[in-house]
Amino acid sequence: MNTRVLTGITTTGTPHLGNYVGAIRPAVAASRRGDVDAFFFLADYHALIKSDDAARIERSRLEIAATWLAAGLDPQRVTFYRQSDIPEIPELTWFLTCIASKGMLNRAHAYKAAVDKNIAAGEDPDAGVSAGLYMYPVLMAADILAFDAHQVPVGRDQIQHIEMARDLGQRFNHLHGNEFFVLPEALIEEQVATLPGLDGRKMSKSYDNTIPLFAGGAKQLREAILRIVTDSRAPGEPKDPDDSALFTIFRAFAGEAETAAFRQALLEGLGWGEAKQALYERIEAEVAPMRERYEALIADPAAIEAILRQGAQKARAIATPKVAALREVLGLRAMTTAPARAGGPKVAPKPGKLPRFASFRDTDGRFRFRLFSADGQELLLSKPFAEPKLAGALQKRLGTSGAAAVALQVRPLSVGLELDGEEVASTPDYRDGPARDEALAQLRAALDQLAAQD
Ligand code: TRP
Secondary structure (H helix, E strand, O other), rough: EEEEEEEEEEEOOOOOOHHHHHHHHHHHHOOOOOOEEEEEEEHHHHHHHHOOHHHHHHHHHHHHHHHHHHOOOOOOOOOEEHHHHHHHHHHHHHHOOOOOOOHHHHHHHHHHHHHHHHHOOOOOOOOOOHHHHHHHOOOOOOHHHHOOOOOOEHHHHHHHHHHHHHHHHHHHHOOOOEEEEEEEEOOOOOOOOOOOOOOEEEHHHHOOOEOOOOOHHHHHHHHHHHHOOOOOOOOOOOOOEEEEEEHHHHHOOOHHHHHHHHHHHHHOOOOHHHHHHHHHHOOOHHHHHHHHHHHHHHOHHHHHHHHHHHHHHHHHHHHHHHHHHHHHOOOOOOOOOOOOOOOOOOOOOOOOOOOOOEEEEOOOOOOOOOOOOOEEEEEEEEEEOOHHHHHHHHHHHHHHHHHOOOOEOOOOOEEEEOOOOEOOOOOOOOOOOOHHHHHHHHHHHHHHHHHOOO
């Protein structure tokens, strides 16, 4: 199966050169790989959290869609859609909201930063914080989990959100005793340098130091490049390429030989004015053909609309059955169909053949127990307890809970059993993954069998 790679772009701004180099160009390149199924979407529900400027959001959606398409995204090949065209996303958001712990959301960086700022200013901690901002990570988790994405290319600031998506997916899987969701991983592109802006700091709208990608055409591109801050060395004086935002930007657009030649020219005293002209020409060579496509697309919103609707259809072909299955699992099913049995199918107990617990005392005097399968194989070893009562209580709980009620943490060669977020027992180490999986199936069956006894 191909790796499913998914990412969203919040539609509040106009793409600049930093977005292009840092996100758009690498993502479009990755989407052409044969072993990748790429999903890109306009995160316009997320945009509502950041902005109530409808005209801005509307314009940004159009600009971002046109930019990605102009940069070479092939909508036949990738699934390219708008978040707000997928009603399954807000539906799944609610399912995940109901299992998201408030404490986890309290720890989300964006929310915490807002609270810290309020506190520093002597305001109410939650002043000006919308519930939308608070729920941001859950909506993002739904974006990802609805499509079973394996990898999510994001900036470092988003890693925590991916971890929360994993956490929510895992919690749901464990609560309902099945692998309903793929657990996603953040994909951080180490090689992609962040592009410096006009003042040498990271290029970002919030620093007001950006160079436009398409907006304003070649003229504004050139004007912005002329405003890049340089030192005051005169033509003829050697320049330090490694201390120059201009050189760093050049390198992001040039091949090795061209970069080496530019470096040499700066060392030999190329004037900043000429260097800027060279940079402008280098960027314009890459951007001009895209700009032409961009302008044609912007002039034809109906074409973009049609592409996005087709994308939504492709995306919903995955999300609709997925969310329908979740509705069943959660008890939101039609009353005319068979009722769900809590915890899924139970293994029918065979009389006289039951898994059993065996308690013992550790060499250091603490109390533990093992769980054996009906045919005598060791399935679990509990953690040690200071008191036999505590070991007994855990035994009782494991004997009645059923597999769906415990969290099973699958490790490379063993499986840990968690209750209330704490590991309380573990399987032995197995020789390989398949052996571990077989033991895991036995463990599940044994827990269900015990639970079916009473
Ligand atoms: N929060 C992301 C950002 O600001 C945008 C986003 C929304 C996203 N949903 C997503 C990214 C899902 C990856 C996957 O950059």
